[in-house]
Amino acid sequence: MKIAMVGSGYVGLVSGACLADFGHEVCCIDKDQSKIDRLHEGVMPIFEPGLAELVEANVKAGRLNFTSSLAEGIDGADAIFIAVGTPSRRGDGHADLSYVYAVAEEIGQHLANDAVVVTKSTVPVGTGDEVERILAASGTGHRFSVVSNPEFLREGAAIGDFKRPDRIVIGAEDDFGREVMREVYRPLYLNESPILFVNRRTSELIKYAANAFLATKITFINEMADLCEKVGANVQDVSRGIGMDNRIGAKFLNAGPGYGGSCFPKDTLALLKTAEDFDSPTRIIEAVVKANDGRKRAMGRKVIEALGGFDNARGKKVALLGLTFKPDTDDMRDSPSIAVAQTLTDGGVEVVAYDPEGMDSARPLMPEVTMAGDPYSAIDGADAVVIVTEWDAFRALDLDRVKQLLNAPVLVDLRNIYRPEDVRARGFDYFSIGRP
Structure with a gap:
């Protein structure tokens, strides 16, 4: 499968590298050009044991690449993951969803094929509904499904957690979303990692x-x-x-x-x-x-x-x-x-x-x-x-x-x-x- 990972921070980079290691073709996308340049040079933006080696191996194998262009990165992708930050909003403690919604708008502008859009970022209840509304309002003529797929990664043990998870939670509203996500995680399903499908x-x-x-x-x-x-x-x-x-x-x-x-x-x-x-x-x-x-x-x-x-x-x-x-x-x-x-x-x-x-x-x-x-x-x-x-x-x-x-x-x-x-x-x- 071809997978796009929007956001190359902790969650996006670890998830993207691990999915590439499963055999998928993954493109990690980030607006920060200096971060993308450093990743091309093999310099990690975060410290996580084993991550540099995992990234290097999959870049060499041709399964993992990086770009600052969202249009380029999502072109032909079967699944587009949103893995940008959702920090506490200054002043009231609500999750700041501005980055998530900005990415959704840009995906809608550039979506050129049928795809599943996956919120990997930690987001409050109802965020997926708004992402779906944004994509629908973009006027894209392509079929899409919005899916929730939260991460449960412990810093310092993230690669092991991704490859040997306690569970994989997938929130989908239609068969298209469920089937694409089954294929994304098929390598783990074969290892009997439990997949929980919910709304x-x-x-x-x-x-x-x-x-x-x-x-x-x-x-x-x-x-x-x-x-x-x-x-x-x-x-x-x-x-x-x-x-x-x-x-x-x-x-x-x-x-x-x-x-x-x-x-x-x-x-x-x-x-x-x-x-x-x-x-x-x-x-x-x-x-x-x-x-x-x-x-x-x-x-x-x-x-x-x-x-x-x-x-x-x-x-x-x-x-x-x-x-x-x-x-x-x-x-x-x-x-x-x-x-x-x-x-x-x-x-x-x-x-x-x-x-x-x-x-x-x-x-x-x-x-x-x-x-x-x-x-x-x-x-x-x-x-x-x-x-x-x-x-x-x-x-x-x-x-x-x-x-x-x-x-x-x-x-x-x-x-x-x-x-x-x-x-x-x-x-x-x-x-x-x-x-x-």
Whole structure:
């Protein structure tokens, strides 16, 4: 099949490269000519393990190409995916659909054959209806079907998630859309990956409901961690104890500094706004959003408490290890590290940071933070070291060297990657999340 992927960001590039690897002929389209030029040179716009190699292999095989011309890219395509951004709209939290609708209008202007138009972007309920209206209003004489096909990719594990998905959700209103999408995902269907066919609005809601539920699990275990600290319990044991129940499951029950990234923050807000529009309040999600926002600043206060309180913390230096919202990505969107760093600098604390991949993205977001070349350079001369993101590089630090470099042996572990007894035996004042 010939497939066009409009948008060459995280979702579009990963999806396009994987579909090409299945044997389809894929053209990734982006308005940003400099991005297209870099892709032609083999330079990835994002960090995702294995992506550069996958793109290179499929470009060499002639199955994957790039263009800034939508008319050129969709010419002859059987399926045209819309994979552009839907950020939170400034001021009200609604999903900004301007990019999606602009692409739909341009597709309508240039559609030269029968095709299925697929919304891969995360969009609120009813967006597909408007895309269909826009295409119909374009006056195209060609048959089209608008389908919803949400992505469920985890940053840092996106290629594996695409090739070995838990499920493929397809929201279609007619046989044309369903049959074309069956062919798109035929390689996965042969591997018995479950395909769930639903109507378009149901598909759009599934994406938001899934992310909101996962955000709720994270927020729940974070609140249990706070309670554990008050009563002397261990949140990791609580997580194991409840996660062994198959009705609950162990995933997303790791206590930490709160969720961030490109999906959960904006998608929970968008779901709230959709619920408000339809007069169907979602009180649980409201509480999740509020609790998570508060938690990020609370983690900064936790570090200040480890330094002896606000009066003692002023003028001290803290090393932050990990800035991205999770490991194996360079994504800084809504990362807890932003709020932690801001709380510290507001309190008069000097902050030096290191992240294996995220420092270029972090610099404009943290102008008062100094970036170091490696973990030990960040730690040198600090009064405390704080682990914010659980990169593998931080799991086996030379603690004797860390202690020697620090002005005071204070380690704040916001990801619980070390055993308290081991660190304290090395002479550290150790602070973690929800553990005695």
